[in-house]
Amino acid sequence: MVPPYSLGMVHERVLRGYLLxxxxxxxxxxxxxxLLSAAHDQEKNPAYRVLKQRHNGMAVRGRGAWHQADALGEFRYVPPFSHPVRLFVEAKFTGTNVGLPTVRNGHGVVHDVNENVVTSVHGAAPSRPRPRYHYSYAIFSTAGFSRDAQEYALAHQISLIDLSMPDFEGLRNLVSTRARRVHEVLDPLPAKQRPRVHQLRTHLRRRLLQVVDDYSYFMDGDDVPVLPRSVTQPLDDIAQNLSSRQTPGLVLAFPSGPFVLGLTSENLYAFVDYACRHPTHTVHLRRLPQTASHPVWQVRxxxxxxxxxxxxxxxxxxxxWIRAQEETVNDRARWIKRNVLSTMTIYWLDGDHTLTFQLRYAPTELRQ
Structure with missing residues (x-):
């Protein structure tokens, strides 16, 4: 019998997505x-826990069901008039664009967990408040998204980040080659000897967090797997490559519109150095020559x-939509500036502190 979620049941293409x-x-x-693990949920009463560990990874309690959460993060600071923000991360490493079913599933998950409305824990003692969270969902794709997927995501505020841009080529190659090496090592092994995907992911996550001396993820009770060196070497290569800054960095930028931008740079720390000196500054935007499947924008x-x-x-x-607005009269340009493209907000983790940067730009800059 093949163990659940062993590599005997996972194609190399799917493994690439997990590692990504x-x-x-x-x-x-x-x-x-x-990053969160099930051990971060300190609730003693199992009936009121919202995170739990399963044989194939962590799950989050929704109103109607438990949902797999392979990668779940919590923002370090709580926005005003809001619950703590948690983010589901899903990544697809495919040759074709991500379609509507993936985005629809993300919406179903985040809607169900946000409907988990129990606000207090009752027992023999007086009831006490129960922490609540606001969950969001972000999908990353190496091949972009279909038109239906984009329209649905915009309507339901699911964040789509396209990793098909040329700047992400190094990241795509890093994950693809190492996934192939892991699969080649595991393929000849008997099914019962192949580690579960969850064990591979846990090893890679541990190595990545060791790079930044962050052991908070691995709390008491977490399972830290011991894997053969032939399996762990490609995973360790990924962590080493990222720690040496050989691949572009990535930050999320939040504009005034109903979407999130994934900003990348070969020298992300040049941006951080400048933004630390100028937390709020004006930027220029321009569309670069078309080197990807759709336009790429540059910010300076x-x-x-x-x-x-x-x-x-x-x-x-x-x-x-933005191009259409550009081609209209000045009143529409003013409307864009006031309602959609006024600022981009970026958060940057600096040790135990989260810094906030604002990039401000004028609609008149949105021309080729």
């Missing part, structure tokens, strides 16, 4: 998100254009 999910979740630490500081450069892409529907 761990890498993306780790990269999001710089945006202020702390207006007063010191050589200080840093970061790139991002927009959902195709948003891209078309």
């Amino acid at each position: 999910e761990e890498v993306v979740a780790w990269l999001l630490r710089s945006s202020g998100y702390e 500081p207006a007063e010191s254009p050589g200080a840093y450069a970061m790139t991002f892409s927009l959902p195709e529907q948003v891209e078309s």
Whole structure:
């Protein structure tokens, strides 16, 4: 009998997605998100726990069901008038764009967990408040998203981040080659000797967090697997490559519109150095020559254009919408500036502190 979720049941393509999910979740630490494990739920009464460990990973309690949460992060600071923010991270490493079913599933999950409305814990003693959270969902894809997926995501505030841009080529190659090596090592092994996918992910996550001396994820009760060196070497290579900054960094940027941007740069720390000196600054935006499946945008500081450069892409529907707004009269340009494209907010984790940067740009800059 093949153990559940062993490599005997997982194609190399799917393994690439799992490893990419761990890498993306780790990269999001710089945006202020702390990775969670089931051990972070300190509730003693099992009936009121919202996180639990299963044989194939962590699960989150919803109103109607428990949901798999392979990569779940919590923002270090609580926004005003809100519950703590938690983010589901899903990554797809495919050759074709992500379709509507994936996005619809993400919406179903986040809707159910946000409907988990029990607010107090009752027992023999007086009732006490129960922590509540606001869950969001982000899907990362190496091949973009279908039109239906984008329209559905915009309508339901599911964040889509396109990793097909040329700047992410190094990251894609890193994950793809190491996943192939792991699969080649495990393929000839008898099914009963193959580790579960969860064990591979846990090892990679441990190595990535060791890079930044963050052991908070591995709390008492977490299972830390012991795997053969031939299996762990490719996973360790991923962590080493990321720690040496050989691949572009990634931060999330929050504009005034109903979407999230994934900003990347070959020298992300040049941006951080400049933003630490100028937490709020004006930027220039321009569309680069079309080197990907759809336009790529570049952002530079207006007063010191050589200080840093970061790139991002927009959902195709948003891209078309912005261009249409550009081509209209000045009143629409003013409407964009006031309601949609006024600022981008970026959070950066600096030790135990989360810094906030604001990039401000004018709609008149949105021209080729």
